[in-house]
Amino acid sequence: MTGADDRSASAFVATSAARSGLPDFAVDERGVASGTRFVASPNFDERPAGTAVTLLVVHGISLPPGAFGGDAVLALFTKRLDSGAHPYYARIAGLRVAAHFLIRRDGEVIQFVACARRAWHAGSSAWRGRARCNDFSIGIELEGADDVPYADAQYISLARLARGLRARYPVRDIAGHADIAPGRKTDPGAAFDWTRLDALLADAP
Ligand SMILES: [Zn+2]
Numbered sequence: 001m002t003g004a005d006d007r008s009a010s011a012f013v014a015t016s017a018a019r020s021g022l023p024d025f026a027v028d029e030r031g032v033a034s035g036t037r038f039v040a041s042p043n044f045d046e047r048p049a050g051t052a053v054t055l056l057v058v059h060g061i062s063l064p065p066g067a068f069g070g071d072a073v074l075a076l077f078t079k080r081l082d083s084g085a086h087p088y089y090a091r092i093a094g095l096r097v098a099a100h101f102l103i104r105r106d107g108e109v110i111q112f113v114a115c116a117r118r119a120w121h122a123g124s125s126a127w128r129g130r131a132r133c134n135d136f137s138i139g140i141e142l143e144g145a146d147d148v149p150y151a152d153a154q155y156i157s158l159a160r161l162a163r164g165l166r167a168r169y170p171v172r173d174i175a176g177h178a179d180i181a182p183g184r185k186t187d188p189g190a191a192f193d194w195t196r197l198d199a200l201l202a203d204a205p
Contacts, residue, residue, distance in 0.1 A: 025164035031115025033164055041077045041112035043098035044119045048135055053169040055127055055137035056162060059099060059177045060144040060188035064088050068105050068143055077112050096120060099139035101161060107153030109161060125180040133180045138165060146189020159200035
């Protein structure tokens with residue numbers, strides 16, 4: 001894709017968001033976003049005392065990898081994944097992982113952990129020289145795969161969510177999982193268009 005194509009695609013999405021009339025997600029004191037579906041996960045604990053949330057981490061996930069629309073990601077994040085349902089699941093069913101949010105292909109936002117708490121999404125990681133990104137970040141999973149374009153509805157929901165989170169927390173950066181765990185993680189992958197997200201976040205509210 002050429003740079004010119006990138007710019008026109010970003011402009012289109014930004015226009016779509018502005019015309020959607022959809023508000024940012026309001027985030028309450030516990031870090032629960034209104035207008036989302038809450039599916040409680042046990043895969044969290046408390047952030048270190050006095051730790052501010054300064055980073056949003058964008059992830060991509062699908063289970064089985066490359067298959068969209070099922071409930072396996074929800075099952076993984078709530079420790080209900082059937083290890084026998086797919087060969088890949090046997091390797092991951094025992095993991096204790098969850099992001100704070102999952103944005104599905106149609107833009108639906110599901111929350112698993114209140115943002116005041118530390119969800120286990122980043123693993124071994126560092127950002128700006130600071131290790132253990134789970135301590136000071138919010139994890140947002142996009143249902144997807146590294147090499148499959150993410151859906152317009154996902155960019156719009158992500159922007160609405162990021163704006164709401166920035167209104168609640170002193171967020172300095174938005175980074176990909178691959179950026180905080182280079183060499184170990186690749187998501188959200190080359191298919192994630194950071195220019196589109198920047199355009200949506202620059203758009204007047
Ligand atoms: Zn990830």
